[in-house]
Amino acid sequence: MTKELEDLINEMEEGSVRALARLITMIENREKGWLEVMKAIFPNTGRAHVIGITGPPGAGKSTLTDTLTCELIARDLSVGVIAVDPSSPFSGGALLGDRVRMKEISTMKGVFVRSMATRGAMGGLSLAVRDVIKVLDAFGKDIILIETVGVGQDEVDVVKTADAVMVVCVPGMGDNIQAIKAGIMEIADIFVVNKADREGSERAVLDIRLMLNMSTEKGSLNIPILKTVATKGEGIAELVTNLFEVLESQERETSWREERIREELMSLLDKAIAHHVHVKLGRNSKLDTAVKQVLARERDPYSIVQEMVASFVH
Amino acid sequence: MTKELEDLINEMEEGSVRALARLITMIENREKGWLEVMKAIFPNTGRAHVIGITGPPGAGKSTLTDTLTCELIARDLSVGVIAVDPSSPFSGGALLGDRVRMKEISTMKGVFVRSMATRGAMGGLSLAVRDVIKVLDAFGKDIILIETVGVGQDEVDVVKTADAVMVVCVPGMGDNIQAIKAGIMEIADIFVVNKADREGSERAVLDIRLMLNMSTEKGSLNIPILKTVATKGEGIAELVTNLFEVLESQERETSWREERIREELMSLLDKAIAHHVHVKLGRNSKLDTAVKQVLARERDPYSIVQEMVASFVH
Numbered sequence: 001m002t003k004e005l006e007d008l009i010n011e012m013e014e015g016s017v018r019a020l021a022r023l024i025t026m027i028e029n030r031e032k033g034w035l036e037v038m039k040a041i042f043p044n045t046g047r048a049h050v051i052g053i054t055g056p057p058g059a060g061k062s063t064l065t066d067t068l069t070c071e072l073i074a075r076d077l078s079v080g081v082i083a084v085d086p087s088s089p090f091s092g093g094a095l096l097g098d099r100v101r102m103k104e105i106s107t108m109k110g111v112f113v114r115s116m117a118t119r120g121a122m123g124g125l126s127l128a129v130r131d132v133i134k135v136l137d138a139f140g141k142d143i144i145l146i147e148t149v150g151v152g153q154d155e156v157d158v159v160k161t162a163d164a165v166m167v168v169c170v171p172g173m174g175d176n177i178q179a180i181k182a183g184i185m186e187i188a189d190i191f192v193v194n195k196a197d198r199e200g201s202e203r204a205v206l207d208i209r210l211m212l213n214m215s216t217e218k219g220s221l222n223i224p225i226l227k228t229v230a231t232k233g234e235g236i237a238e239l240v241t242n243l244f245e246v247l248e249s250q251e252r253e254t255s256w257r258e259e260r261i262r263e264e265l266m267s268l269l270d271k272a273i274a275h276h277v278h279v280k281l282g283r284n285s286k287l288d289t290a291v292k293q294v295l296a297r298e299r300d301p302y303s304i305v306q307e308m309v310a311s312f313v314h
Numbered sequence: 315m316t317k318e319l320e321d322l323i324n325e326m327e328e329g330s331v332r333a334l335a336r337l338i339t340m341i342e343n344r345e346k347g348w349l350e351v352m353k354a355i356f357p358n359t360g361r362a363h364v365i366g367i368t369g370p371p372g373a374g375k376s377t378l379t380d381t382l383t384c385e386l387i388a389r390d391l392s393v394g395v396i397a398v399d400p401s402s403p404f405s406g407g408a409l410l411g412d413r414v415r416m417k418e419i420s421t422m423k424g425v426f427v428r429s430m431a432t433r434g435a436m437g438g439l440s441l442a443v444r445d446v447i448k449v450l451d452a453f454g455k456d457i458i459l460i461e462t463v464g465v466g467q468d469e470v471d472v473v474k475t476a477d478a479v480m481v482v483c484v485p486g487m488g489d490n491i492q493a494i495k496a497g498i499m500e501i502a503d504i505f506v507v508n509k510a511d512r513e514g515s516e517r518a519v520l521d522i523r524l525m526l527n528m529s530t531e532k533g534s535l536n537i538p539i540l541k542t543v544a545t546k547g548e549g550i551a552e553l554v555t556n557l558f559e560v561l562e563s564q565e566r567e568t569s570w571r572e573e574r575i576r577e578e579l580m581s582l583l584d585k586a587i588a589h590h591v592h593v594k595l596g597r598n599s600k601l602d603t604a605v606k607q608v609l610a611r612e613r614d615p616y617s618i619v620q621e622m623v624a625s626f627v628h
Contacts, residue, residue, distance in 0.1 A: 035620075038614065039617055043614070046611060258605050258609060264615055265604055268615055272619050272622075273588070273591060274588075276623055277584070277587060287580075290579055294575045295571060297356070297359075300352065301575070304579065305579060305582040305586050306586070308583055308586075311628070312627055313591070314625070314626060
């Protein structure tokens with residue numbers, strides 16, 4: 001490791017937000033040296049609690065994240081927020097709304113906010129988020145909130161890595177329930193019906209309870225369903241209490257932690273091997289030849305790949 | 315290949331829908347022999363045109379797909395429909411609504427409908443869809459429609475493989491525009507404002523045009539924005555005309571086809587190598603040891619993976 005990088009890590013561990021931000025960018029973009037950073041900080045990780053916040057667009061996740069952050073800060077906890085935004089291919093970055101929003105809580109003492117885009121995360125979004133979590137953890141954050149729009153497998157994979165997952169809904173979701181159902185329901189530790197001062201909030205609670213009753217997942221009958229009005233701070237204290245209960249109960253489960261480490265190792269391994277293979281393929285003309293053969297239908301892609309596998313793997 | 319499998323492929327190529335359905339299930343589940351099937355049918359592929367249909371929930375994609383299918387059948391074309399459904403983790407399958415719907419068009423002569431779930435597709439959804447497309451192609455379908463709820467990278471990857479992509483919107487989408495923007499806009503060949511008899515349809519057209527004007531993508535200014543009322547069949551003939559124009563223009567671009575083959579080869583290779591590695595890891599206790607070391611923070615996952623890569627790859 002270079003002296004410069006070593007200094008940067010030391011600065012970060014001594015509390016420099018500038019160094020923290022710089023290291024995160026480096027890791028997110030897989031800049032030269034990122035692997036050394038991850039190795040260096042790893043021994044200092046494992047203390048932070050990670051909370052995943054997800055739900056359909058318009059459920060008020062951002063406001064809820066803000067209010068929750070304020071409540072945690074008031075309880076003398078330091079907070080890191082990772083907002084996973086669907087990127088706009090037109091502006092080339094995250095959605096403007098979230099950017100504006102984040103400025104507010106990011107000025108609070110003890111809060112560090114980072115926006116990550118679903119596109120462009122080198123090496124996969126869920127791995128990148130896990131890496132950023134580790135850096136925030138090493139920095140000394142007590143609680144790390146990960147906020148995502150809960151659609152698509154990518155985002156499910158992201159919140160799955162959290163110690164506790166809250167799914168945020170609103171009364172009268174209609175079609176949106178479809179988007180939530182896909183893979184999110186089964187990973188929820190807590191349901192939140194936000195904007196609960198609106199009509200239909202009791203109905204929304206019942207709908208969720210009904211779905212949970214139909215589930216075959218272990219423990220789904222005991223999942224709390226809470227009502228909040230994030231804009232007014234209503235229900236937030238109770239939410240925090242419930243979140244802490246989930247965090248405490250999960251701390252006991254070694255098998256659950258082992259399973260997550262296993263998944264992470266496999267993902268890291270898959271990515272590392274794929275990277276290795278892509279670099280090697282880029283250096284020879286095998287792939288170009290193969291593409292032309294498939295286009296001309298002289299050979300099928302499946303036989304070509306079988307042959308390639310044999311040439312790469314022991 | 316077994317005699318039985320050979321017979322099944324022959325039956326399929328002679329027009330047996332039963333054999334077609336059986337082979338698709340086999341390939342989707344990666345049952346023993348699937349690779350042989352893919353190799354055997356590959357020389358008979360490459361004739362079908364693939365159209366991707368995507369957009370937010372509630373845009374009327376299903377109805378539009380049905381109406382489009384009827385129009386294509388009326389023009390003496392045979393049609394295959396692949397409906398990619400967000401799976402419900404509670405019912406364990408695709409969403410009921412789509413299942414019911416599909417019964418209607420699936421009784422039409424010359425139409426084959428297949429529902430594929432986003433979860434549980436062994437080896438990745440977009441690869442599985444590509445494989446099913448090839449079988450439908452070998453079966454002799456002229457047009458293959460792929461319908462997805464355009465959210466999440468998985469689904470973007472799926473429609474990206476189509477020869478032409480139509481993005482379906484509705485007037486007054488509000489928050490939903492957020493979900494579309496993420497990675498879908500840039501792959502659209504045609505925009506459709508469906509339910510155009512509703513208030514705000516002209517506004518929706520303008521909003522899309524505005525977004526396209528802001529885009530830096532090549533050719534985005536020439537992307538057609540059409541209005542349809544799928545339930546009444548309005549605008550469908552013009553849509554078909556526009557789709558055929560896109561299909562014809564893209565047939566010329568060899569570089570575009572080469573790029574797609576390259577992507578497919580790389581995805582197949584990544585999956586095949588990962589599979590190989592997972593099988594090997596399953597046979598020894600290296601991974602178990604690694605998990606325990608990481609849990610105890612004796613070693614970091616990054617160093618372990620680096621070591622593993624070296625032991626697997628040339």
